[in-house]
Structures are given as structure tokens and as C-alpha cells.
Amino acid sequence: MQSRVSYFWDEADARKPYRTGVSIHSHTNHSRESLSFVSVLASRIAWLQWYLEKHQRRYACRERSVDLFKACWTPPLTAREAYDLERKQIEEQLGLEALVSLSDHDNIDAATLLRVVPGFGRVPISVEWTVPFGPGNFHLGIHNLPDGCAAAIMSDLAAYTANPKPEHLSELLCQLNDIRDVLIIFNHPKWNISLLEAAQFDCLLINFLAKYSGHIHAFELNGLRSWNENQRVAELARGWNQLVISGGDRHGREPNANINLTNTGSFEEWVHEIRVKRFSHIMFMPQYADPIAMRFVQTFLDVVREYPDKPLGARNWAERLLHPDKNGVMMPVSVQWEDPPYVIERLIWLARKFESRLAARLWRAAGRKEAVRLRLYQGEVAN
Numbered sequence: 001m002q003s004r005v006s007y008f009w010d011e012a013d014a015r016k017p018y019r020t021g022v023s024i025h026s027h028t029n030h031s032r033e034s035l036s037f038v039s040v041l042a043s044r045i046a047w048l049q050w051y052l053e054k055h056q057r058r059y060a061c062r063e064r065s066v067d068l069f070k071a072c073w074t075p076p077l078t079a080r081e082a083y084d085l086e087r088k089q090i091e092e093q094l095g096l097e098a099l100v101s102l103s104d105h106d107n108i109d110a111a112t113l114l115r116v117v118p119g120f121g122r123v124p125i126s127v128e129w130t131v132p133f134g135p136g137n138f139h140l141g142i143h144n145l146p147d148g149c150a151a152a153i154m155s156d157l158a159a160y161t162a163n164p165k166p167e168h169l170s171e172l173l174c175q176l177n178d179i180r181d182v183l184i185i186f187n188h189p190k191w192n193i194s195l196l197e198a199a200q201f202d203c204l205l206i207n208f209l210a211k212y213s214g215h216i217h218a219f220e221l222n223g224l225r226s227w228n229e230n231q232r233v234a235e236l237a238r239g240w241n242q243l244v245i246s247g248g249d250r251h252g253r254e255p256n257a258n259i260n261l262t263n264t265g266s267f268e269e270w271v272h273e274i275r276v277k278r279f280s281h282i283m284f285m286p287q288y289a290d291p292i293a294m295r296f297v298q299t300f301l302d303v304v305r306e307y308p309d310k311p312l313g314a315r316n317w318a319e320r321l322l323h324p325d326k327n328g329v330m331m332p333v334s335v336q337w338e339d340p341p342y343v344i345e346r347l348i349w350l351a352r353k354f355e356s357r358l359a360a361r362l363w364r365a366a367g368r369k370e371a372v373r374l375r376l377y378q379g380e381v382a383n
Contacts, residue, residue, distance in 0.1 A: 001278040003237070003244045005221070006261075008093075009286050009370050015261055018281070021090035022260040022270055024101040025128065025141050025187060025220065025247035027075045028082045029314065031104040032322065032330075033251065035071040071323045072330070073303055075251045076314075079110035080117065082250070089255040089285070099267050101143045103128045106161060108145065108154050115147075124267050125150045128187060129157050132164040133208050136194035136201065141185035141220065141247060142176060144267055173215035183271045184215060187247055188222040190232045205236075213240050217275050221282060223248035223257030224299075226292050227372050234374055243274065244376070246282045252302030254295065257288035291367030297354050304348045317348065 006014035015021070027033070077085065083100050090098035102110045103126040111125040126143040145153055153176070160168055176182050192201045209216075219237040221230045221244050237244045248256020261281040264270040273279055287295065304317035313319050318334035325331045354363070 001241070001243060002280070003376060004281040005244075005284065005374055005376060006281070007284045007289075007370075007373075009289060014281075015094050015096060015283060017263075018261040019097060019263045020099055020261070020265065020270070021094050021096040021283070022099045022101075022246070022262060022267075023086040023090060023248060023256045024126070024143060024185070024245075024260070025103050025222075026082055026086060026100075026250035026256055027104055027128075028077055028079045028102055028110040029074045029320075030079070030107055030109040031075055031128075031251075032072045033075065033105070034069070035073060035321075067324070071321065073317075073322065074320045076302055076305065076307060076320070077253065079114045082110070083114060083120075083123070085253065085255050086248075086250075090259060093285070094259070094283070096261075097265070099124075099270060101126045101267065103141050103143065106130050106158060108150055112150075122267070127154060127157070130161050131169065132161060133166075133169075134204050136192075136196050136204050138189070138205075138208060139187040139193070140216070141183075141187045143183040143185065144181050144271055146179060146181070170212065170215075173212055177215045180275075181268045181271050183274060184217050185220050185245060185247060186216050186218070187220045188225050188229075188233075188249070189219055189236060190229050191222070191225060209240055213242070216242070218243040218245035218280060220245055220247035221258065221374070223250070223284075223288060224292075224295065225249075227369060227374070231374055234376055238376075243278055243280045244282065245274065245280050252299035254287055254298060254302070256285070257295075258282055258284045289368050289370045289372075291363055291369075294354070294360065294363045294367070297351055300351050301355055304351070 008015075075082075079102060082102055086100040087098040090096050090100075101124040102114075104110050105128050108125050108127050111123050114120045114123050115125075124144040125147065126141065126145065129140045129142050131138045131140055142157070156172060160172060173184070176184055189205065192198070194201075196204065219233055219240075219242050221233055223246070234244055236242075246256070246258040246260045248258055250256045259282075260270070261283055262270050262273060264273055303320070306316050308315055313332070316334070319332050321333050322330045323333050323336065325336055353359070
């Protein structure tokens with residue numbers, strides 16, 4: 001077993017022995033993404049919490065309220081746009097052939113639709129599956145589902161997410177693991193998505209791995225998580241004798257910040273390399289060294305940007321932001337309110353203050369981390 005990590009900004013030649021770059025874990029407009037992160041950030045940043053509460057009160061005076069834990073948004077790129085973005089980075093920046101696996105939250109619509117386009121018939125059918133476990137949940141990347149039974153498998157996975165029964169989870173993972181061309185990745189395993197107490201989350205994670213690690217093929221080093229968190233994932237992988245693998249987790253218009261390098265020519269061959277040969281070489285792309293907060297803001301701006309060339313219903317943020325209506329049905333805010341939620345408008349205004357080229361240069365000068373390296377262990381190599 002061997003995991004390797006390279007960094008494009010000073011090890012660009014590490015790609016030269018390879019034929020192919022593999023991009024996995026990126027999202028399209030078929031994903032629904034929670035806005036709860038805004039409240040989480042506010043709970044940790046006093047001035048942002050004050051700012052939100054001020055405008056929430058102002059909006060509540062108009063007999064309307066915005067629940068950021070129930071609201072959600074959809075990424076701006078279609079399946080074809082997302083695929084082309086990932087392919088272009090690999091082909092033009094790395095000079096390699098491209099394999100791309102899109103994995104939206106709990107649905108396979110992106111790949112299913114893309115496969116009807118001429119030339120895209122072999123695009124992997126993949127999903128980021130939400131797995132409830134105890135008081136929390138984890139995300140597994142399930143890549144390359146068989147065409148003939150992908151819909152049936154997705155139905156089973158969705159049924160578990162909606163009504164989790166622990167005795168069924170092992171059965172589902174066994175069935176997936178038995179399909180030789182399917183790849184099961186533990187996405188961002190150290191991300192406490194459910195916001196549990198740290199000790200409770202750590203206990204839950206260990207219990208999950210004790211039960212199911214035998215069905216997982218690799219742990220993800222995530223392109224949108226911090227250096228420190230990815231370092232903890234590397235340490236976790238060592239303890240469970242696991243490979244680490246790339247996973248960009250792209251939601252906006254920035255391509256994945258890491259990819260895997262391989263000499264295989266098809267997704268099935270690469271799955272065999274991970275599952276059987278147990279070899280993984282990750283290349284972190286230049287954008288990963290940028291300050292993580294800067295990249296989050298940029299993703300947020302990509303989400304709320306106007307796209308006049310898109311069809312009606314996808315051109316502006318109010319059409320892509322969903323919120324429960326008075327009956328609890330998720331609907332675009334554009335059809336619920338004549339005036340957009342003021343608190344969201346103010347958040348967008350605030351984020352746009354960080355969009356200038358000068359702001360980006362200052363942010364990079366203050367926080368770009370090209371010297372940081374992940375420490376890998378036992379059969380793993382950090383170039």
C-alpha cells in the first residue's frame with residue numbers, strides 16, 4: 001500500500017510519469033447545499049453574528065423570517081459545465097488525459113443526464129451519499145455504479161438516508177463492495193458535519209470505522225478543507241491502514257483543488273489500482289495554497305452571481321436559493337417573496353466587498369501557504 005502527495009506549485013514535474021488525471025467529488029446544480037454554515041461561522045465570529053442578528057430583526061419586523069438551517073442553495077454549474085471545468089484543468093494545466101466523476105448529494109441525476117450526450121456514455125455514475133449514524137451523519141463517495149442497476153441502488157441508499165436502520169447499513173455496504181468496479185470513499189472523515197461536541201464526534205467516528213472500515217477503499221484528503229483537518233485525516237488513515245485519495249469537493253467555478261495521478265486509461269482500471277494495487281498519488285493544485293476563507297468567499301460569490309445566459313429559473317441567486325414556504329415545501333425564494341430576504345442581500349453585499357483584485361492580492365500575501373506539507377506515514381510518501 002502506498003499513498004503519495006505532491007504540490008503543483010513547486011513539484012509540477014511530478015505529473016510527468018503519468019498518463020491520466022482523475023477528478024472526483026465535485027458538485028453540480030443537482031445538489032442541494034445547506035446555508036447552515038453561515039450561522040456556524042457567525043457563532044464563531046462576533047461581528048458577523050451581530051451583523052446577522054441586526055438584519056434578521058429588521059427582516060422579522062416585516063413579518064418574514066429566514067431560517068438558515070432550513071434554507072439551501074444549488075451550485076451554479078450544470079453537469080456538462082462541471083465536467084468540462086474539471087476536464088479542462090487536467091488537460092490544459094497538467095497536460096494529461098482526464099477522468100471525471102461528479103458526485104452530487106444523494107442523487108445521480110448529473111451523470112444520468114450527461115450519459116445521453118454523445119461522447120459521454122462512459123461517464124461514471126456517482127453520488128455523495130449521506131449516511132445517518134447515531135446522532136450524526138457521514139458522507140461516503142460512491143463512484144462508478146453499474147449502469148443497469150444504478151437507479152435501484154440509489155433508491156436503496158435514499159431509503160436508508162430517509163429511514164436509517166443500522167442493521168441494513170452493513171448489508172448495503174457489502175453489496176456495494178461486492179461490485180468490483182465500484183469505489184467507496186470516506187469523504188472528509190474529520191469534518192464534524194452535525195456540529196456535535198468534539199468528544200462525541202470522535203467517539204462516533206471510531207464506532208463507525210470499527211463497524212464499516214472494511215467496506216471503505218480510501219479516506220479523502222479534501223480540497224475544500226483546511227491543511228490541519230487533512231493532516232488529521234492522514235493520521236486517521238494511518239491508524240486504520242487506509243490509502244488517502246483526492247476529492248476536490250468543488251461547488252463553485254473553481255476547479256477541484258486536488259486530483260489523482262495514474263497511468264490507467266479508464267475509470268474501471270483506476271478503481272482496480274485503488275482497490276487492489278492500493279496505490280494513490282495525489283496532486284494538490286495551486287488554488288489549494290490560497291487562504292481557505294478566501295476560497296469559501298469566492299465559492300459563495302460564484303453561487304450568488306448573475307448568469308444571464310442560463311435558462312429562466314437559474315439566472316440569479318433568488319432562483320437558486322430554496323427556503324420552506326408556509327406549508328414547509330422547499331421553493332425558490334424568487335416565487336415566495338417580492339423582495340428578497342434582506343439578511344441574504346446584506347450577506348451578498350458584504351461578500352462582494354472581498355471580490356476585488358486588490359483584496360485577493362492582499363489576502364494571498366497575508367495567508368497563502370505554499371510551505372505547508374502534509375505528513376504521511378508507513379508506506380506513504382510526501383514528495
